[in-house]
Amino acid sequence: MSNPSNKNIPRIIGKYTSNNKGPLLFVTAGIHGNEPSGVKALEEVFKQLEKTKPIIEGTIVGVSGNHKALNLNKRYIDEDLNRVWTKENIEQKKSITHEQKEMWQIIEILNQFPEKDFTKRYFLDCHTTSSASLPYVSVQEVNDNDMWAHNFPTYIVRGFSDIITGDIDHYLSRIGMTGFVFEAGQHEDKTSVENHEGVIWLALKEACKLDISKIQTYPECVTRFTEKNAPAQKTFELVHRQGLKDSDVFEMQPGYENFQKIKKGELLAKHNGKEVKSQWEGRIFMPLYQAQGNDGFFVIQEVESR
Numbered sequence: 042m043s044n045p046s047n048k049n050i051p052r053i054i055g056k057y058t059s060n061n062k063g064p065l066l067f068v069t070a071g072i073h074g075n076e077p078s079g080v081k082a083l084e085e086v087f088k089q090l091e092k093t094k095p096i097i098e099g100t101i102v103g104v105s106g107n108h109k110a111l112n113l114n115k116r117y118i119d120e121d122l123n124r125v126w127t128k129e130n131i132e133q134k135k136s137i138t139h140e141q142k143e144m145w146q147i148i149e150i151l152n153q154f155p156e157k158d159f160t161k162r163y164f165l166d167c168h169t170t171s172s173a174s175l176p177y178v179s180v181q182e183v184n185d186n187d188m189w190a191h192n193f194p195t196y197i198v199r200g201f202s203d204i205i206t207g208d209i210d211h212y213l214s215r216i217g218m219t220g221f222v223f224e225a226g227q228h229e230d231k232t233s234v235e236n237h238e239g240v241i242w243l244a245l246k247e248a249c250k251l252d253i254s255k256i257q258t259y260p261e262c263v264t265r266f267t268e269k270n271a272p273a274q275k276t277f278e279l280v281h282r283q284g285l286k287d288s289d290v291f292e293m294q295p296g297y298e299n300f301q302k303i304k305k306g307e308l309l310a311k312h313n314g315k316e317v318k319s320q321w322e323g324r325i326f327m328p329l330y331q332a333q334g335n336d337g338f339f340v341i342q343e344v345e346s347r
């Protein structure tokens with residue numbers, strides 16, 4: 042779908058500071074070019090910050106991810122920008138595919154905000170999903186990411202980010218930053234923009250000590266996310282991955298939504314003609330309804346937060 046407002050999105054969407062000592066909040070949006078929701082949310086946040094000029098500690102920077110793909114409204118050009126941040130690509134300074142080049146451009150921007158200039162460096166990577174979903178945080182269990190994630194009033198999924206390789210949150214965690222991925226909802230859903238905006242304001246409050254009541258659009262700018270769109274905070278852990286080989290025939294039972302509750306013995310899918318029944322009391326996570334993919338579905342279970 043074309044969206045003319047997506048044209049000419051700059052690499053740095055905005056930067057705001059009151060020149061006080063404090064942390065860096067590095068927000069990336071549109072790492073997948075067909076996910077402009079986080080970009081729109083950042084534009085609104087910087088517009089409001091410039092309007093009211095509140096005092097904050099540290100600096101917030103908003104960066105567009107796959108710049109060319111975003112401006113073309115495509116998911117990516119040569120390959121998935123959220124799979125190129127591998128140790129190997131970084132060590133070998135690979136810069137062949139379009140996405141490898143964009144990766145280095147984003148690293149260059151981050152290098153303008155070095156660790157020594159800040160009390161701490163946080164990241165927030167904004168995404169959306171192809172099918173309808175409640176918003177959720179996907180947190181990799183390294184550094185103090187999990188503790189930081191529990192400052193946010195939404196579903197928190199542990200363990201999913203850990204099994205992916207080459208995503209930007211792995212790289213940022215690897216270099217010592219603290220943060221998570223936020224999936225705000227479906228790509229074109231306007232509540233996704235509301236949720237992204239809400240989570241960015243809350244991150245500014247938690248990291249940069251922003252008094253959000255100073256913002257003119259408060260309380261709507263956060264309550265749409267915290268009260269209207271997102272369910273109360275719950276923590277989930279991944280307990281099963283239904284992995285697929287390219288030659289497998291997989292058919293998910295129709296009608297499953299992300300986070301839908303499942304019971305033991307429930308028919309979930311057919312995998313190479315065999316029935317797959319739930320061995321768990323839990324919830325379905327990321328059911329596959331597209332033709333392609335290497336994951337049929339995941340199962341998550343609610344756990345106590347630490």
Ligand SMILES: [Zn+2]
Nearest residue numbers: 073076168169
């Ligand atoms: Zn994405």
